[in-house]
Amino acid sequence: MVFSKNQCERMQFGLTQEELISQSTFDLETQLVFSKHWICIGRVEEHVADFEQACFFRTVQIGDYELIVVSTKQREFRAFHNICRHRGTRLLDETSGVLPNSCMTCPYHAWTYDVEGQLIGAPNMGGFEEFQRQEFGLQEVACVDWGGFLFVHLSAPKSAFATDFVAIMTRLRDWQLDDLQLVSRIDYAVEANWKLLFQNYSECYHCPTVHPSLNRLTPYRSATNDLEEGPILGGPMQLSEGCETVSVDGLKIAEPMGSLNEQQKREVYYYTVFPNCFFSAHPDYVMVHSLERLTTSRTAVHCYFLMERGYELNSIERAMRQWDEINRQDWRVCELTQRGVQSPAYQPGPYSPLESMVAAFDRHYRRVMRS
Numbered sequence: 001m002v003f004s005k006n007q008c009e010r011m012q013f014g015l016t017q018e019e020l021i022s023q024s025t026f027d028l029e030t031q032l033v034f035s036k037h038w039i040c041i042g043r044v045e046e047h048v049a050d051f052e053q054a055c056f057f058r059t060v061q062i063g064d065y066e067l068i069v070v071s072t073k074q075r076e077f078r079a080f081h082n083i084c085r086h087r088g089t090r091l092l093d094e095t096s097g098v099l100p101n102s103c104m105t106c107p108y109h110a111w112t113y114d115v116e117g118q119l120i121g122a123p124n125m126g127g128f129e130e131f132q133r134q135e136f137g138l139q140e141v142a143c144v145d146w147g148g149f150l151f152v153h154l155s156a157p158k159s160a161f162a163t164d165f166v167a168i169m170t171r172l173r174d175w176q177l178d179d180l181q182l183v184s185r186i187d188y189a190v191e192a193n194w195k196l197l198f199q200n201y202s203e204c205y206h207c208p209t210v211h212p213s214l215n216r217l218t219p220y221r222s223a224t225n226d227l228e229e230g231p232i233l234g235g236p237m238q239l240s241e242g243c244e245t246v247s248v249d250g251l252k253i254a255e256p257m258g259s260l261n262e263q264q265k266r267e268v269y270y271y272t273v274f275p276n277c278f279f280s281a282h283p284d285y286v287m288v289h290s291l292e293r294l295t296t297s298r299t300a301v302h303c304y305f306l307m308e309r310g311y312e313l314n315s316i317e318r319a320m321r322q323w324d325e326i327n328r329q330d331w332r333v334c335e336l337t338q339r340g341v342q343s344p345a346y347q348p349g350p351y352s353p354l355e356s357m358v359a360a361f362d363r364h365y366r367r368v369m370r371s
């Protein structure tokens with residue numbers, strides 16, 4: 001059903017201007033949201049040039065933080081703050097490459113760290129008895145590889161990744177994300193706050209007006225939710241009679257994944273994962289949006305398309321074209337909302353019962369911001 005219990009009992013109003021777009025909220029989010037949750041930093045494939053090349057690195061920006069993500073031949077990933085422990089210099093100045101001699105050497109006074117972050121060289125520091133190299137290793141950040149995506153946690157996570165993500169892992173188990181290949185990615189720059197993008201993805205109330213073509217493929221009233229409260233929200237939508245997937249003509253772009261049951265082959269599963277991912281699992285492909293919060297009014301979006309192995313890039317084309325159109329329609333209304341919310345005259349309005357997941361997102365967001 002579309003209506004969550006809470007929503008039916010009491011009308012909920014949207015977030016205030018202060019909550020949506022103020023600089024003070026943005027700064028507080030850095031501490032309470034983006035430093036205290038698992039953040040998707042992209043695909044595994046983007047973080048390795050070649051697994052045969054040991055010690056490939058990439059730098060990743062999350063707000064004011066910059067991380068070094070190092071991959072090893074064993075397909076293991078480690079992440080460190082890109083800060084030298086001597087005087088705080090940015091350690092690696094390139095965005096990606098292979099670490100010479102599997103080491104990271106600071107460009108200032110040549111303190112050198114191994115791929116485990118241990119300080120293995122500190123010239124001319126031998127004069128102090130109390131100087132212990134092992135106390136000055138790089139600051140490590142938890143880094144997990146799941147479903148072919150990398151996630152990092154900027155502060156010591158209170159629970160294991162598998163505990164935090166169990167709901168989405170269970171829901172998407174049959175798509176076997178780890179075995180899928182990345183076939184394409186589209187990047188977008190959206191002039192809107194990241195929360196407006198979350199709210200937009202969380203409801204299909206707007207589908208008849210904003211996405212007439214999508215609404216023919218998956219009618220908006222077919223949306224149901226099987227995760228209605230908390231950090232992971234959403235559920236399935238039915239494909240219309242005669243439609244096999246979301247593509248420009250509604251016809252499949254590949255055979256439905258063999259591991260799916262008959263019901264899963266007739267539905268598209270939409271889930272938001274707080275605070276920076278949307279998963280959209282179709283019978284024949286999976287689309288994942290990962291959001292990068294840039295400013296109070298700008299968000300970068302990376303849209304990944306995954307298929308079973310063996311398909312060529314052009315197989316995804318009919319799906320990508322359809323989703324690119326839908327994405328652009330969504331970004332436009334998010335940008336229009338940003339414009340309206342910026343006005344001093346903005347006042348939060350009431351949500352429809354069809355926006356129960358937007359209301360749930362807001363409730364979760366407020367809980368996190370009060371924590």
Ligand code: FES
Binds near residue numbers: 087106
């Ligand atoms: S700041 Fe890095 S070695 Fe001095």
Ligand SMILES: [Fe+2]
Binds near residue numbers: 200206207210211326
């Ligand atoms: Fe939309």
